[in-house]
Amino acid sequence: MKKKHIYIIGAVVLFLPLWMWLFWLFTPKTHLLGSIVDKTVLTNSGQEHISLTWMLNHKKLTKTPTKLYKVDHDYFGFFPKEDEKFRTKGLERFTGDQLEKLSKDVDFAYYTDTYGIYNNEWYTKDSTKIRYGKLYGGLSQEDLEFLTHMKAKKKLILAEFNTIASPTTLSNRRGFEKLFGMQWTGWTGRYFDSFDTIKNLELPKWLVKNYEKYNDEGWKFKKSGIAFVNNGGRVVVLEDSLDLNKELPYIHSGKKGQEQFGLPEKIKYSFWFDIINIDPNVNEIISGYQLEVNEHGAKKLKANKIPKNFPAVIRHKRGGYRFYYFSGDFSDNPISITSSYFKGIEYFKWMFFDESRPMERKSFFWQFYFPLLNTILDEEQLILNK
Numbered sequence: 001m002k003k004k005h006i007y008i009i010g011a012v013v014l015f016l017p018l019w020m021w022l023f024w025l026f027t028p029k030t031h032l033l034g035s036i037v038d039k040t041v042l043t044n045s046g047q048e049h050i051s052l053t054w055m056l057n058h059k060k061l062t063k064t065p066t067k068l069y070k071v072d073h074d075y076f077g078f079f080p081k082e083d084e085k086f087r088t089k090g091l092e093r094f095t096g097d098q099l100e101k102l103s104k105d106v107d108f109a110y111y112t113d114t115y116g117i118y119n120n121e122w123y124t125k126d127s128t129k130i131r132y133g134k135l136y137g138g139l140s141q142e143d144l145e146f147l148t149h150m151k152a153k154k155k156l157i158l159a160e161f162n163t164i165a166s167p168t169t170l171s172n173r174r175g176f177e178k179l180f181g182m183q184w185t186g187w188t189g190r191y192f193d194s195f196d197t198i199k200n201l202e203l204p205k206w207l208v209k210n211y212e213k214y215n216d217e218g219w220k221f222k223k224s225g226i227a228f229v230n231n232g233g234r235v236v237v238l239e240d241s242l243d244l245n246k247e248l249p250y251i252h253s254g255k256k257g258q259e260q261f262g263l264p265e266k267i268k269y270s271f272w273f274d275i276i277n278i279d280p281n282v283n284e285i286i287s288g289y290q291l292e293v294n295e296h297g298a299k300k301l302k303a304n305k306i307p308k309n310f311p312a313v314i315r316h317k318r319g320g321y322r323f324y325y326f327s328g329d330f331s332d333n334p335i336s337i338t339s340s341y342f343k344g345i346e347y348f349k350w351m352f353f354d355e356s357r358p359m360e361r362k363s364f365f366w367q368f369y370f371p372l373l374n375t376i377l378d379e380e381q382l383i384l385n386k
Contacts, residue, residue, distance in 0.1 A: 023343035024060070029068075030381060032061040035106045035146070036075040039090065039137045040113040040162075042121060043080060046071040049112040051331040051365055055373045058340040061381075071337055078117050078136050086122070086135070091142040099142060103149035108156035108380060112331045114139045115162040139168040144175045151179060151321045156380050160326035161188070161274040166231055180323055181282030182314065187275040187306055189228040191248050193359050195221035195237065211235035223247075224358070226291065228275075228306055236304050243297030248358055249273065251312045251368065253287040262371035263287060270359050273328040275310045286313040289327070313372065322383075324376065333365035346370060 034056070038049040046053065053071040056062075063069050079087045091099065116137010150157050157180075164173040164184055177183045194200040197208060197219065208219045210233045224247045225239040240247040248270060253263040263286075273289065291308040293301060301308055316323035339345055339352075346366065353362035 017342060020342040020344055024058075024341050027060045027343060029060045029062045029066065031063075031065045032056070032108070032377070032381065032384075033063055033106045034069075035102060035109040036069075037077055037090070037109070037111045037143065038075045038113050039077040040115045040117065041075075041078045041080060042117065044072040046075070048329070048332050049075055049110075050335060050337060051333045051369055052110055052112060052373070054335055054337055054340040055370070055377065057337070058345075059374070059377060061377065075112075084123060086117075088136050090136075090140065091146055092140050094142055094146075096145065099146045100149055103146060103153055103155065106150075106155070107384060108158065109147065109150050110331075111139075111143070111159040111163045113160075113162055113329070114143070114168060115165070116167060134167055137167050139164055139172045139176060141172060144172055144179070147176070148179060151323070154321045156322045156376075158324045158326070158376070160330050161272060161328050163325075165274055180316070180325065181279035182325060183277045185275045185277060185305075185310075186231040187228050188230075188272060189226055189249075189275070190272045191224070191226050191270040191358070193224045193270075195219075195223060195225060195227075195239065207235060211237065228304070234304075236300065236306065238291070238293065238297050238300065243293060243300060244291070245294050246292035249289050249291055251287050252290050253313075256284075257286045257313070261286065261375045264367050267364060267368050268355075268358070269312075269328060269364060271329045271332065271361060271364075273312070275307065276314075276325070276327055278311060278314050282316060282318065283314045283323075283325075284317040285311045286315055288312050322380075330364075330369055330372075333361050333369065335362065335365055 036049055036052060038046065040048045050071055053069050053074070056069045060068075063074055076090045077088070079089055081087065091102075094102065114137060117135045119133030119135060122135055147157060164176045165188055173184065192200065192203060195203065197203055207227055207229065210229065212218055214234050221237055221239055223240045223242070225237060225244055226247075226249060228236040228238075238244050248268045250266050251269050252266050253261070257263040258265060269289070278285065289310050289312050291297075291301070293308055298308065310327070312327050314325050314327075349366035349370075352366060353360055355363045
């Protein structure tokens with residue numbers, strides 16, 4: 001009998017992926033039409049919005065009553081082709097009447113990235129060099145008009161870094177800030193596991209160049225840490241041990257974030273983020289970044305007017321329209337779209353990441369982005385079904 005039980009358990013484990021796929025396959029589809037905007041698509045992998053498409057497909061939320069979302073097709077923005085050819089399919093081509101109609105037709109809007117594409121990235125395939133020659137990018141006047149219509153219709157709106165930072169014009173940035181009760185401070189940042197220009201070939205050359213432009217002592221950093229750059233190009237570096245007690249930024253979620261959205265109390269974040277302020281009469285903070293700085297690092301932050309605590313997830317709090325802003329590149333995670341086709345795969349998330357590695361970002365997807373988007377999308381379905 002024991003041997004028989006072992007065979008049964010072995011068969012269940014062996015065929016578990018098949019059962020998970022079949023359960024997903026026969027899960028009913030729900031039509032939820034979204035306007036996804038991504039202007040920073042270098043390859044067909046759609047890395048800047050892949051996490052969102054993953055979530056929609058996993059939950060069987062479809063662009064039509066029958067068709068799932070495709071990561072390389074179902075968005076507005078930059079579309080790469082072969083032999084350095086491309087096409088742009090953004091809202092810039094829409095008339096005022098078409099923008100109004102789009103806001104009626106869609107259930108939600110999600111701006112994942114408007115940073116855009118530059119000549120050196122597209123034609124030389126090198127994003128680490130000095131940026132020059134924008135091909136396409138920035139929040140446009142048409143984007144702003146569309147979002148205004150969405151807000152007026154009390155539709156769900158989600159946006160994240162980089163929606164209003166460079167290369168968005170000052171007037172459009174101010175328009176977005178006024179529309180949604182938040183302000184970008186002009187600072188963005190990111191963790192790097194090494195500032196050594198010889199060892200870390202992924203360290204952006206423009207970051208080093210900009211630092212040397214404003215600092216006579218030159219780039220002497222070797223350890224890990226956090227680099228900040230403002231919209232004027234000035235760079236501030238916090239180095240591990242010298243400035244930081246903990247090398248990584250951490251996102252902390254309070255009682256509301258943990259209970260309403262299923263977020264962890266604390267999680268590391270090792271990718272790009274922006275620093276914003278909010279109007280507390282309009283928005284509330286669900287989660288926030290905390291930088292573990294020592295006395296030396298605190299002085300450096302204070303001298304450059306950079307806070308050590310700032311919002312990570314905010315939400316409009318006064319009813320009416322529904323708005324979320326994520327102060328980070330939250331939808332850019334190294335995941336496979338194929339894994340979205342397995343029902344219950346989130347219960348095996350522990351198999352897909354190693355939290356001890358500072359630069360890994362899969363844990364952020366499974367432990368933070370997944371429950372956050374899952375809650376928001378579930379809430380949206382309830383509202384639409386009323």
